[in-house]
Amino acid sequence: MFANKEQVQGGQNGEATMAQGGSQQQQTLYITSSNIGKVPEYNSTEDFSLYLERLEQYFIANFIDEDRKVAVLLTVIGSHTYRILRDLCDPVLPKNKSLMNSVVY
Incomplete structure (x- = not known):
């Protein structure tokens, strides 16, 4: 993806540090x-x-990993549905469940 074997390392707040070919030169x-x-x-x-x-297609299109799927689900289901889900998961909070354990078919 980057020319000259440049690598990108994760930073904070949307920043990434790019090192080129093992040299000491870095760019943000x-x-x-x-x-x-x-x-x-x-x-x-x-x-x-x-x-x-539809939600699963959204996850795929936006490269949302397993760790974030529950967070996305809990943000988009609305307060009424969240309350029902929370009651069903009691005493564990829904955020502490995996996606498959959070969803009732």
């Missing part, structure tokens, strides 16, 4: 990202399995 890159599409809040009249299929 500012990486911005934008999401492809958006996931609307879950509507309880909607078929939940269809909603999850």
Whole structure:
């Protein structure tokens, strides 16, 4: 992706340090990202399995890893659905569950 075997190392706040070919020269890159599409809040009249299929496509399109899928799900399901999920997971908070353990089919 980078010419001359340049490597990018993660930084903070959207920064990355780029080292070129093992030399001491370093540059700072500012990486911005934008999401492809958006996931609307879950509507309880909607078929939940269809909603999850769309959500999974959102995860794929935006390269969302397993560790972040639960966080995304909990942000987009809405307060009413979150309350139901929280009650079902009690005494464990939904954020401490894996995605598959959080979702009830």
